[in-house]
Amino acid sequence: MSLTQSSAGSIASTASVAARRLAVLSNAERNEALTALYEGLLANKDAILAANAKDVALASRAAEDGDLNSSVLKRLDLSRPGKYDDMLQGILSVRDLTDPIGNVTLRTLLDDGLTLERVSCPIGVLLIIFEARPEVIANIAALSIKSGNAAILKGGKESTESFVAISTVISQAISSTRVPKSSIQLVQTRDVVSSLLAQDTLIDLVIPRGSNDLVRFVKDNTKIPVLGHADGLCSAYVHHDADLDVSVKVLVDSKTDYPAACNSLETLLVNEAVLRTILPTVAKALVAKGVTLKCDEPSKGALADTLDSVEMSSIVDAVESDYNTEFLDLILAIKTIPASAPGSGVDAAIDHINTHSSKHTDIILTKSKATADYFMSSIDSAGVFWNASTRFADGMRYGFGTEVGISTNKIHSRGPVGLDGLTIYKYLIRGDGHRAGDYFDGVGGKKWKHEALPL
Amino acid sequence: MSLTQSSAGSIASTASVAARRLAVLSNAERNEALTALYEGLLANKDAILAANAKDVALASRAAEDGDLNSSVLKRLDLSRPGKYDDMLQGILSVRDLTDPIGNVTLRTLLDDGLTLERVSCPIGVLLIIFEARPEVIANIAALSIKSGNAAILKGGKESTESFVAISTVISQAISSTRVPKSSIQLVQTRDVVSSLLAQDTLIDLVIPRGSNDLVRFVKDNTKIPVLGHADGLCSAYVHHDADLDVSVKVLVDSKTDYPAACNSLETLLVNEAVLRTILPTVAKALVAKGVTLKCDEPSKGALADTLDSVEMSSIVDAVESDYNTEFLDLILAIKTIPASAPGSGVDAAIDHINTHSSKHTDIILTKSKATADYFMSSIDSAGVFWNASTRFADGMRYGFGTEVGISTNKIHSRGPVGLDGLTIYKYLIRGDGHRAGDYFDGVGGKKWKHEALPL
Numbered sequence: 001m002s003l004t005q006s007s008a009g010s011i012a013s014t015a016s017v018a019a020r021r022l023a024v025l026s027n028a029e030r031n032e033a034l035t036a037l038y039e040g041l042l043a044n045k046d047a048i049l050a051a052n053a054k055d056v057a058l059a060s061r062a063a064e065d066g067d068l069n070s071s072v073l074k075r076l077d078l079s080r081p082g083k084y085d086d087m088l089q090g091i092l093s094v095r096d097l098t099d100p101i102g103n104v105t106l107r108t109l110l111d112d113g114l115t116l117e118r119v120s121c122p123i124g125v126l127l128i129i130f131e132a133r134p135e136v137i138a139n140i141a142a143l144s145i146k147s148g149n150a151a152i153l154k155g156g157k158e159s160t161e162s163f164v165a166i167s168t169v170i171s172q173a174i175s176s177t178r179v180p181k182s183s184i185q186l187v188q189t190r191d192v193v194s195s196l197l198a199q200d201t202l203i204d205l206v207i208p209r210g211s212n213d214l215v216r217f218v219k220d221n222t223k224i225p226v227l228g229h230a231d232g233l234c235s236a237y238v239h240h241d242a243d244l245d246v247s248v249k250v251l252v253d254s255k256t257d258y259p260a261a262c263n264s265l266e267t268l269l270v271n272e273a274v275l276r277t278i279l280p281t282v283a284k285a286l287v288a289k290g291v292t293l294k295c296d297e298p299s300k301g302a303l304a305d306t307l308d309s310v311e312m313s314s315i316v317d318a319v320e321s322d323y324n325t326e327f328l329d330l331i332l333a334i335k336t337i338p339a340s341a342p343g344s345g346v347d348a349a350i351d352h353i354n355t356h357s358s359k360h361t362d363i364i365l366t367k368s369k370a371t372a373d374y375f376m377s378s379i380d381s382a383g384v385f386w387n388a389s390t391r392f393a394d395g396m397r398y399g400f401g402t403e404v405g406i407s408t409n410k411i412h413s414r415g416p417v418g419l420d421g422l423t424i425y426k427y428l429i430r431g432d433g434h435r436a437g438d439y440f441d442g443v444g445g446k447k448w449k450h451e452a453l454p455l
Numbered sequence: 456m457s458l459t460q461s462s463a464g465s466i467a468s469t470a471s472v473a474a475r476r477l478a479v480l481s482n483a484e485r486n487e488a489l490t491a492l493y494e495g496l497l498a499n500k501d502a503i504l505a506a507n508a509k510d511v512a513l514a515s516r517a518a519e520d521g522d523l524n525s526s527v528l529k530r531l532d533l534s535r536p537g538k539y540d541d542m543l544q545g546i547l548s549v550r551d552l553t554d555p556i557g558n559v560t561l562r563t564l565l566d567d568g569l570t571l572e573r574v575s576c577p578i579g580v581l582l583i584i585f586e587a588r589p590e591v592i593a594n595i596a597a598l599s600i601k602s603g604n605a606a607i608l609k610g611g612k613e614s615t616e617s618f619v620a621i622s623t624v625i626s627q628a629i630s631s632t633r634v635p636k637s638s639i640q641l642v643q644t645r646d647v648v649s650s651l652l653a654q655d656t657l658i659d660l661v662i663p664r665g666s667n668d669l670v671r672f673v674k675d676n677t678k679i680p681v682l683g684h685a686d687g688l689c690s691a692y693v694h695h696d697a698d699l700d701v702s703v704k705v706l707v708d709s710k711t712d713y714p715a716a717c718n719s720l721e722t723l724l725v726n727e728a729v730l731r732t733i734l735p736t737v738a739k740a741l742v743a744k745g746v747t748l749k750c751d752e753p754s755k756g757a758l759a760d761t762l763d764s765v766e767m768s769s770i771v772d773a774v775e776s777d778y779n780t781e782f783l784d785l786i787l788a789i790k791t792i793p794a795s796a797p798g799s800g801v802d803a804a805i806d807h808i809n810t811h812s813s814k815h816t817d818i819i820l821t822k823s824k825a826t827a828d829y830f831m832s833s834i835d836s837a838g839v840f841w842n843a844s845t846r847f848a849d850g851m852r853y854g855f856g857t858e859v860g861i862s863t864n865k866i867h868s869r870g871p872v873g874l875d876g877l878t879i880y881k882y883l884i885r886g887d888g889h890r891a892g893d894y895f896d897g898v899g900g901k902k903w904k905h906e907a908l909p910l
Contacts (some may be wrong), residue, residue, distance in 0.1 A: 020809055024832045102832075108854050114843060116853055123865050124835060204865040225680065225866050246888035253890035354475055376883050379478045380579060388569060388886030397561050397572055397891065398882070399905035410578050410659040411680050412867040416880045426872045427853070428831050431843030433701035435708035436852065450854035 008195030011152055011185055012022035015125045016450035018180040019150035023122050025178055027099035028278045033145050033179035034095035041138060041166070042088055051165035052078040052134060059158050068158070071260065075132045076158055087135040093401050100419040101148050103144030107453040111439075111446060114431045115453065120423045122148035124204040127196055129154045129218060131210035134162035141170055141184045143404055146416050147422035150180075152196065152203070154187045156210070163188065189453040197222035205422075209405050212326070227417060229408035231358035232262025233326045234390040237349035237375070238282075239366035240273035240339060246387050247278050249284050253389040254363070256289040262406060263383075264360055267323055267427040268332055269349045272339040275302035279334075283307060287314040291330045294318040298336040323356050346371055350378045357381060359408045361415075363395040382408055466607055466640055467657035470580045472633040473866035474605035480633055488549035488600050496593060498537060506620035507533040507589060514613050515764040521853070523613070524873045527713065530588045531613055542590040548856050549597040555874040556603050561829030562908040569886045570908065575878045577603035578898030582651055584609045584673060586665035589617035589878050596625055598641045598859055601823060602877035605635075607651065607658070607688040611665070617629075618643065652677035660877075664860050667781070682872060684863035686813035687717025688713050688781045689845040692804035692830070693737075694821035695728035695794060701842050702733050702739050702820045704809055708738035708817070708844040711744040717861060718816055718838075718848040722778055723787055724804045730757035734789075738762060742769040746785045749773040753791040778811050801826055805833045812836060814863045816848040816870075837863055837870035 022030075041048065056077050060067035078084055106118035126149050130136050130438055138155055144151035155163040167186040175181045187196070196203065200223040207227045208218040215230040236254060238247055254265035270279050275298060283303050293315050295303065303315055322333035343349035346364075353362050361383035364375040372386040383393040393415065395403025400418030407413050413421035438446045460792050477485075496503065511532050517523035533539055561573035592608055599606035610618040617627050622641040630636045643649070651658065655678040662674040662682045670685040691709060693702055709720035725734050730753060738748055738758050750758065750768050758770055777788035796803035801819075808817050816838035819830040827841040838848040848870065850858025855873030862868050868876035893901045 020805075020833060020835065023835070024829065110847070110852065114847075116847075121832075146861065219678070223674070239555075249888040249890050250886075253892050256893040257890070350475075372885070374479065377476060380475065380478070381495065381881065383882045383884070385884040386886065388884045388889045389891045391891030392565070392569075392571075392884055392886075392889070393882070394891075397565065397903070398530075398895070399565065409680075410837070410878075411682075411877055414879055424865055424867075424869055426836065427838045427848070428845055429704075429838070429840040429843045430827070431841065431847075433698070433704040433765075434843045434847070435704050435712070435851075436844045436846035437708050437712040439852070448852070448854065 006190050008199055011187065011192070012125065012196065012199040013148040014182045015152055015185060016202045018182040019122065019124045021180045022145070022150060022183055025148065029178040030148065031143050033177040034091055034142055034171040034178050037138070037145075037170055038091045038095070039143060040169045044165075044169045045084060048162065048165045048169065049079050049084065051161040052076075054063075054161045055134070055159050072132045072158060076134065076162075078134055078162060083135065087138050089140050090135075090402060091142045094146050094419075094443055097146065097401050097419055100146070100423045105425065107139065107455055109449050109451040109453050110429070111434065111449050114434045115430065118425050120425050123422060123424050124149060126148060126151045126422065127203045127224070128152070128204045129193065129206065129208045129210070129214065131156040131214065131383050133160050134159040135168060137163055137166050137186070138170070139402060140404070143402065143419060143422060144204060145179055145183060146407060147419050148309055149422055150183045151240045152187060154193055154196075157190070160188060172275070181346055184298045187290070193452055194221060197206050197224065198302040200224045201235050207405055222257050225412070227407050227409060227413060227421065229262060229358065229360055230407070231265070231326050232360040232406070233266050233324070233356065234360055235267040235269060235353045235357050235362045236265055236390070237269040237337070237346070237353070237362075238271055238274055239346060239364060239368070239424070240271040240276055240344060241354045241367045242274060242278055242365035242369070243367055243387075244278050244281060248282050250363070250365060250387060250389050251282050252285050252289060254391055255286060255291055255332055256330065257389070257391045259330050261391070263390050264328070265332065265390050266326050267356065268334045269337050269352060270299060271337050271349075272298065273345075275299060275336060276306065279303065279379045280306035283315075284311060286332060287311045288363070289330070291332055292316060292324045294331060296335050299334045323352075325417050326358070346375060350375060354378075354380050359410075360406065361385065361390045363388065363390055382406070463647050463654055463655075464852050466642065466647070467580065467651065467654040468636045470605040470607050470640060471657045474579045476576065476635045476852045477600070477603045477605060477638055480603065482556070484633040485600050485603065486550050486610045488629050488632040489546055489597055491632050492593070492597060492600075492625055493546045493550075493682055495624045496546070499620075499624045503617065503620045503624065504539065506616040507531075507614075509616040510589070510614050527586075527613060531617075533589055533617060538590065541594050545590075545594050546597045549594075549601050549874075550573055551600065552856050552874055554647045555601070555878045558698040559910050560746065560880065562910055564904050564906040564908050565884070566889070566904050569884065569889045572883045573880050574883055575602070575880050578877060578879050579604060580657060580727040581606045581877070582609070582658045582667065582679070583607070584648065584661065584663045584665070585671065586611040589614040589621060591664065592618055592621050592625070592641070594857060595859070598857065598874060598877060600638060601647060601867060602874050604640045604877055607640050609648055609651075612645065615643060620874045654681065662860055682862050682864060682866070682868060682876065683860050684717060684813065684815055686781050686863070687719070687815040687861070688779070688811065688813040689718060689815055690720050690722040690724060690808045690812050690817045690820050691809070691845070692724040692792070692801070692817075693726055693733055694801060694804075694819060694823070694826055695726040695799060696822045696826070697729060697733055697820035698822055698842075699733050699736060703737050705736050705818070705820060705842060705844050707740050707744060709846055710741060710746055711785065712844070714785050716846070718845050719783070720845050721781050722811065723789045724792050724807060725754060726792050726800045727753065728800075730754060730791060731761065732898045733759065735761035738770075739766060741787060744785070745801055746787055747771060748787055748789055749777045750789045751791055754789045762873055778807075798829070801830060805830060809833075809835050814865075815861065816840065818843065818845055837861070849868060868907050892901065
C-alpha cells in the first residue's frame with residue numbers, strides 16, 4: 001500500500017512475491033483477513049466518510065463549474081443512505097462464498113500409483129484500474145484476497161482522499177493477519193499506469209472498470225490479458241409471433257430501468273409483420289418514459305399512422321451509424337426486419353446482431369421455443385435471453401453474490417465475472433518414480449489406465 | 456480452402472460466417488464431417504503420400520546442403536511406418552470424444568418462470584499457425600470441427616505440397632456434409648500471416664504450434680489472445696529426503712526420453728545434503744546416456760570426488776544464464792540449494808523455480824507428502840509433479856485423447872489443451888416478460904430465489 005513513489009517494476013514484483021505467499025494460505029486464513037478488513041472499515045467509518053466528504057466537496061465545485069458529470073458526483077458519495085453499509089456487507093458476503101481455490105475438477109488414475117488432478121488456483125497478480133466509485137476498492141480487495149490473488153489497484157483522481165483513507169485502513173487491517181500486506185497495493189499517480197501495463201511478465205490479468213475510453217486505452221496499451229467490455233451494445237429482436245404484453249414489459253425495462261448501464265437496450269429490431277400491432281404500443285410506452293426513437297423508414301411510417309403528434313415529436317430518422325451506437329441514454333435505434341427474409345426474419349435479425357452487437361447481451365421476443373432456441377444458439381454473445389430484460393445481465397442478479405465486471409472476451413470468462421473468473425487451475429501428478437518412457441505400444445510397453453476417479 | 460489469393464480480411468470474415476453456421480450444428484452433423492474427412496484421407500492416401508514425397512525430396516536436398524535440420528525432415532515424412540494410419544485414427548478418436556458443446560454447467564432458478572443456464576459453446580474463429588508436420592492439418596481440422604470452431608490454418612513452407620493435397624481432400628470431404636466448406640481454410644503464403652494477426656475483431660484465438668521464435672513472433676504481433684508456450688524450461692528439485700532409485704528413474708526419463716520436447720528437464724536443483732549421496736548416482740546415469748552436466752561449484756566438487764575421469768569429461772562449469780536456458784538437447788544445468796535455507800531448502804528451490812521457470816512443468820523428488828504438497832501449492836506452473844517425470848505433461852498421457860498444444864498462459868486454458876480449451880460458454884435466460892426493475896429491497900420489490908437446479 002502507499003507505494004505511489006515506487007516504480008512499476010517494484011510494485012509488480014512486490015505483488016508477485018505476495019501472490020506466491022497468498023497462494024498457500026488456507027480459506028480460513030484468507031477469511032480472517034476479510035473479517036479484519038470488515039472490522040477496520042467499520043471502526044474507521046467516520047474518518048473515511050470525512051475523507052470522502054473532501055472528495056465530494058471538490059467534485060461538487062467541479063460539477064457546478066460544469067467540469068464534472070453529475071453522475072460521477074453521485075457515484076463518488078459514500079455518505080448516501082445504505083452505501084457504506086452495503087460496502088461492509090459486501091465484504092462479509094465475499095468472505096462467506098465457497099472457497100474458489102483448491103477445488104479438484106478432474107482426477108484420473110493414469111496407472112497404478114500414478115494419479116493426475118486438476119486443481120483450481122489463483123491467477124497470480126491482478127491490475128485493477130477503476131474510475132470514480134470508492135467502494136470498489138473494498139469490493140475488489142475482498143474478491144482478490146478471497147481468490148488468493150495479489151491486486152494492484154489504481155483509482156480515479158476524483159476519489160483520491162477516499163482511496164487513501166480506505167487503503168490505509170485496509171493496510172492496517174491486513175497487517176494483523178497471515179495475508180501479506182502487499183497483497184493489496186494502491187497506486188495513485190496516473191503516470192505509473194502505462195509502466196504497469198508493460199509488466200506483462202509479472203502481472204497476469206488487467207481488469208479495467210470504467211468508461212469505454214478507459215477500457216480501450218488499456219486494451220490498446222498492454223500485452224497482458226484484459227478482462228472487460230469496451231461496449232455494451234445490446235439488441236432486442238421482436239419476432240412476428242411475439243406476445244404484446246411481454247414485449248412492452250421487457251423492452252421498457254431493458255431501455256429505461258437504467259439507461260447509462262452497459263446492459264441497457266440500444267437497438268430494437270422489429271419484424272415487419274408486427275410494425276402496426278406490437279411496435280406502436282411499445283413505442284407509446286417508451287415515449288411516455290421519455291425515450292427518443294430513431295427509426296428507419298418502415299418503422300417510422302407505421303408509427304406515423306398510429307402515434308399522436310406529441311408522441312411523434314419523439315420519433316426521429318435513424319442513420320446507419322445509430323445501429324453501431326451505444327447511446328447510454330434515453331435513445332433507441334429501431335430497424336425493421338423484412339418478414340420475407342429467411343426463417344421469417346429471424347436469420348436476418350441474427351445476422352444484424354452478430355454483425356453490430358458488442359457480444360454483451362441480446363434478446364428475442366417470441367412465443368416459439370424452437371425460434372428462441374435457434375436464436376440462442378446462433379447469437380454469439382455472452383448473454384442471450386428469451387422474453388426477459390437485457391438488464392438481468394449482472395453478477396448479483398445471476399446469483400454470483402458479486403461481480404468483478406462483465407466480460408465480452410471470447411476466452412477465459414464471459415458475461416458477469418465472479419470469483420471463478422479470478423481463478424485458473426494447475427495439473428498435479430503424484431507418482432512413485434514413474435517414467436514416461438515406459439509407456440508405449442509393443443512388447444514391454446506399459447499401458448495407460450486413464451480411469452476417472454471420484455472427485 | 457485454397458484462398459491463398461484472398462485478403463486476410465475476407466478470409467477472416469468468411470471464417471466468421473462459417474463459424475456462426477457451425478455453431479448451430481448438432482454433434483451428429485459435426486461427427487458426420489469427421490467421418491467424411493477420415494474416409495477422404497483414407498481413399499486418397501496414395502495421392503497425398505505422393506505429394507508428401509515431393510516435400511520430402513526437396514527437404515532432403517536442403518538437409519544434405521545443411522539448410523534444414525534433420526529433425527524437420529523426420530517430422531515432415533508421412534510415409535514413416537504407422538504415421539498415416541495414426542493420423543487417420545486420430546480423426547476417429549476426436550470424433551468419438553464426448554461432445555464439448557451444449558453442456559449445461561450451471562442452472563439457476565432466478566425466480567418463478569425465470570431460469571439461468573451456462574452452456575458451453577464454440578469460441579468462434581481460430582487461427583492456427585504451425586510448422587513442418589503435415590498430419591497436424593488433419594488433427595486440427597478434426598478438433599476444430601468437433602468443437603464447432605472455424606479454423607484458418609497456416610502451415611510451414613517445407614510441407615506445401617502435402618498441405619495442398621490434404622486440404623483439397625478435406626475440402627471435398629466436407630462439402631458433402633452440413634459443415635460449411637469454409638470452416639477450414641488453408642493459407643499458404645507467409646505474407647498474409649501479419650494481416651491475419653491484425654484481424655482481432657474477427658479472429659478469436661491464435662494457436663501457434665512450432666518453435667519458440669514462432670510463438671514469440673505471434674505474441675508480439677497481435678492483439679488476439681494467443682494460446683501456447685514460448686518456452687518449456689522445466690525444473691526438478693531433489694529434496695534431502697528423496698529416494699535414490701526414484702530420483703534416478705525420474706530424472707533420467709525427464710532429461711533423456713526426448714530432449715527436444717518442451718516437457719523435458721532443463722534445470723536440476725539439488726539439496727546440499729544429498730550432493731554426495733543421490734547426485735553422483737544420478738549424474739553417472741545421465742552421463743551414461745550422453746548428457747553434459749553444467750554444474751555450479753558445490754555440485755561439481757561433489758562429483759569430482761566420486762566420478763571417474765571419463766565421466767568427469769561430461770561435467771562443465773555452469774554460468775548464470777544456464778539457469779534461464781531451454782537447452783532442448785542432452786544438456787542439464789545443476790544448481791545446489793543450501794540445506795540451511797528456510798524449509799530445509801524447499802523454499803529456496805520454490806523461489807528459484809518461480810523466478811526462472813517458464814511455468815510449464817516442474818517436479819519435486821521427496822519422500823515427504825507434506826513437503827510435496829507445499830511445493831505443489833507454491834509452484835506457479837501449469838504442471839507440478841511429485842516423484843514423476845516431467846515428460847508426463849502431455850494431452851495424450853493425461854487421457855485427453857489429443858491436444859491442441861500446451862499452454863503456459865495464466866488464463867483460459869493451462870497445460871495440455873484438449874477440446875475443452877477450444878470452448879467457452881454463454882449465459883442463457885428464459886423468462887416470460889420478466890423485468891429487472893421489479894426486483895429490489897423494500898415494499899413491492901420481488902425477491903430473488905437463486906435456487907441451484909439439477910444439471
